[in-house]
Amino acid sequence: MGVITVDKDNLLHTSIPNHQVTEGRVSEDIVKDLLKMCDNMYEDPNSEPWDANLAGVMRPPAKQLLIDIENPLFNNFKGIILNAAGNYIDNYLRTLQEIGQGPTNDSQTGEYEGDLNYKISLTTSWTVHQYKNDYNPIHNHTIPGWESGISGFIHLRVPAGCYEISNSDAPDGLTMFNWGVNPKNFVNEFKFSPLGSIIPEVGVFYMFPMWLNHQVYPFKGPGQRLSISWNLGVEWGDGIDLIYPPAMFKRLQVE
Ligand SMILES: [Fe+2]
Numbered sequence: 269m270g271v272i273t274v275d276k277d278n279l280l281h282t283s284i285p286n287h288q289v290t291e292g293r294v295s296e297d298i299v300k301d302l303l304k305m306c307d308n309m310y311e312d313p314n315s316e317p318w319d320a321n322l323a324g325v326m327r328p329p330a331k332q333l334l335i336d337i338e339n340p341l342f343n344n345f346k347g348i349i350l351n352a353a354g355n356y357i358d359n360y361l362r363t364l365q366e367i368g369q370g371p372t373n374d375s376q377t378g379e380y381e382g383d384l385n386y387k388i389s390l391t392t393s394w395t396v397h398q399y400k401n402d403y404n405p406i407h408n409h410t411i412p413g414w415e416s417g418i419s420g421f422i423h424l425r426v427p428a429g430c431y432e433i434s435n436s437d438a439p440d441g442l443t444m445f446n447w448g449v450n451p452k453n454f455v456n457e458f459k460f461s462p463l464g465s466i467i468p469e470v471g472v473f474y475m476f477p478m479w480l481n482h483q484v485y486p487f488k489g490p491g492q493r494l495s496i497s498w499n500l501g502v503e504w505g506d507g508i509d510l511i512y513p514p515a516m517f518k519r520l521q522v523e
Pocket residue numbers: 407408409482497
């Protein structure tokens with residue numbers, strides 16, 4: 269039911285994973301299309317502000333705008349994220365099998381008869397045009413009407429005041445995932461770190477379960493930190509209800 273190691277003293281150790289984050293990179297042409305779309309939206313006084321639905325603490329000239337997902341400049345990217353979400357789910361289901369939590373009707377053979385199909389819908393996507401001192405406090409995503417969802421973001425502009433470019437030790441402009449408490453003391457508690465930092469890079473996107481808490485630190489200095497976020501609703505086939513993870517600890521085989 270996890271990452272299993274047998275050591276030299278024949279003790280069996282099981283480390284149990286928590287969730288999956290998936291990363292991908294788009295072409296420069298896709299980045300150009302998205303930049304053009306975002307800049308057009310930023311300049312257009314008729315663009316729909318999406319701030320009321322979001323956690324971000326953004327002050328003018330910052331903007332958070334609802335994307336028309338039928339926009340031709342968004343089209344190729346939409347295909348990429350829908351495809352990536354399919355890969356996300358396939359890999360998740362495969363990993364469930366590998367760690368012994370996979371669906372099975374027959375504990376002897378490990379066989380499964382059930383509908384594990386799924387449907388993915390892009391429900392919402394929005395821009396985040398962030399400037400110095402703006403930030404996104406810790407939050408997660410919900411999709412009204414959907415129990416299961418995958419969220420994601422891609423960075424399109426990363427100003428010089430952000431971590432790594434600025435050579436600062438401070439987490440300026442970083443995106444941080446958080447799936448636990450007491451992060452500084454995880455070794456004292458024999459846990460694995462419940463924090464994961466993302467150094468924003470133009471053209472790199474991430475996908476994660478919608479419940480996963482995340483935040484964006486503010487940055488200093490000039491320029492716009494630009495990203496697009498989205499939510500994908502997932503509708504499972506009937507078979508998913510049959511999944512009952514056996515969650516059995518593996519027995520050490522004594523010879
Ligand atoms: Fe978010």
